[in-house]
Amino acid sequence: MAGIREVKAEGMDAEGFINEKVKEISAAVGDGVAINALSGGVDSSAVTMLGHRALAGRLKTYFIDNGIMRENEPEQIAGIFKKLGVPVEIIDARKEFFTALKGLTDPEEKREAITQTFYKDVFGKLVKNSGAKYLLQGTILTDVDETVAGIKRQHNVFEQLGIDPQSTFGYKIIEPLIQLRKDGVRKIAKATGLPESLFNRMPFPGPALAARVIGEVTPEKIEVVRITTKIVEAELVSSGAFQYMAILHNDRVTGMRQGKRDFGLQIEIRCWDSVDARRATPTNLPYELLCKLGDRISTEVPGVVSVTYNIVNKPPSTMEAI
Numbered sequence: 426m427a428g429i430r431e432v433k434a435e436g437m438d439a440e441g442f443i444n445e446k447v448k449e450i451s452a453a454v455g456d457g458v459a460i461n462a463l464s465g466g467v468d469s470s471a472v473t474m475l476g477h478r479a480l481a482g483r484l485k486t487y488f489i490d491n492g493i494m495r496e497n498e499p500e501q502i503a504g505i506f507k508k509l510g511v512p513v514e515i516i517d518a519r520k521e522f523f524t525a526l527k528g529l530t531d532p533e534e535k536r537e538a539i540t541q542t543f544y545k546d547v548f549g550k551l552v553k554n555s556g557a558k559y560l561l562q563g564t565i566l567t568d569v570d571e572t573v574a575g576i577k578r579q580h581n582v583f584e585q586l587g588i589d590p591q592s593t594f595g596y597k598i599i600e601p602l603i604q605l606r607k608d609g610v611r612k613i614a615k616a617t618g619l620p621e622s623l624f625n626r627m628p629f630p631g632p633a634l635a636a637r638v639i640g641e642v643t644p645e646k647i648e649v650v651r652i653t654t655k656i657v658e659a660e661l662v663s664s665g666a667f668q669y670m671a672i673l674h675n676d677r678v679t680g681m682r683q684g685k686r687d688f689g690l691q692i693e694i695r696c697w698d699s700v701d702a703r704r705a706t707p708t709n710l711p712y713e714l715l716c717k718l719g720d721r722i723s724t725e726v727p728g729v730v731s732v733t734y735n736i737v738n739k740p741p742s743t744m745e746a747i
C-alpha cells in the first residue's frame with residue numbers, strides 16, 4: 426500500500442514497536458486528552474493498551490453499546506479491562522444505531538449508516554464533552570487495502586479515501602496499528618499484557634452483527650443472529666478455525682413444523698481457515714458437527730427451518746456476508 430510501510434508479524438520486535446508507538450502517541454497528544462472506542466476486538470484492545478501506556482488517565486475509553494454486539498459483550502469486555510486497570514465507560518447508543526439502520530437494505534448503505542452514527546452522532550458528542558482532540562483507532566493495513574481496492578468499505582478508513590476526519594468530524598485520528606495485519610496485531614496485543622481471550626480473540630467486524638443480517642437490520646433480526654451466534658461459537662470454539670459466524674438470510678423458505686407449513690428463517694454458517702483474512706477457505710468441519718449445528722439452531726432459535734454451510738473460498742466470497 427502506497428505511503429504505509431508494512432511491518433510483518435514474522436520477526437517483529439514487539440517491544441520495540443510498542444515503545445515507538447507509545448512515544449508517537451505521547452508526542453501527538455502532548456498534554457491533551459485522547460479518546461478511543463473499545464469493541465473488545467484485538468485491534469481496539471491493543472490500541473487501548475498502547476493509549477493507556479502513553480496517556481494513562483488522559484485516555485478516555487468508551488465501549489459503545491450499539492445494540493448489534495454479541496450477548497453481554499459490553500459488560501464482559503469492560504470487566505476484563507477493569508481488571509487490567511483501564512477504566513471503560515459503556516455508552517448506550519442502541520436507539521441511535523437502530524434508527525439509522527431503519528429501512529436500509531443495501532450493504533454499503535448499512536455500513537455507511539453505522540459509520541456515520543458511530544463517528545458523527547455518538548462519538549462527535551463524546552469528543553465534544555470530553556474536550557479530546559484526538560481519537561485513537563485500530564485501523565489495520567487489511568482494512569485500508571480492501572477499502573482502497575473498492576472491495577468493501579471498512580467502517581474505519583477515512584484518510585486513504587480522501588476524507589479529512591478533522592473537517593468532517595472535528596477531531597484528528599491516530600492509527601498506531603496501520604502498518605500491521607491481524608497476525609502482527611496479535612503479537613503486539615500479547616506483548617501489551619492482554620489476556621489470551623483477547624489477543625487470540627476471533628476477529629469480529631466493526632459493523633458487528635449487522636454484517637450478518639442480509640437486508641434490513643432490525644432489533645428482532647439481530648436477536649435471531651445473536652442467539653444463533655452463541656450456539657455457533659460454542660460449537661466451533663475448538664475447531665481451531667480463524668473465524669466462524671452465523672448469518673441470517675433475508676428470504677424465508679418453506680419448512681414444516683408439527684405437520685404444518687412453516688415459512689421460516691434461513692441461517693447460513695460460515696467457518697474460515699485463514700492467516701490474515703485476505704484469503705480464506707471454508708474449514709473442513711466434520712459432517713456430524715454440521716448436523717449438530719443444524720439440529721441445535723433449528724430447535725433453539727425460534728423460526729429457523731433451514732441451516733446451510735458456505736463452501737466457497739474467499740475470493741470470490743468474502744468472509745462476512747455484507
Ligand code: XMP
Pocket residue numbers: 536571577578579580581628629630631632636668702739742743744745746
Ligand atoms: P471480509 O468480509 O472483508 O472480512 O472478507 C475480512 C475480515 O475483516 C472483518 N470485517 C470487518 N472488520 N469492519 C471491520 O472492522 C468491517 O466493515 C468489516 N468487514 C469485514 C471480517 O470479520 C474478517 O475478519
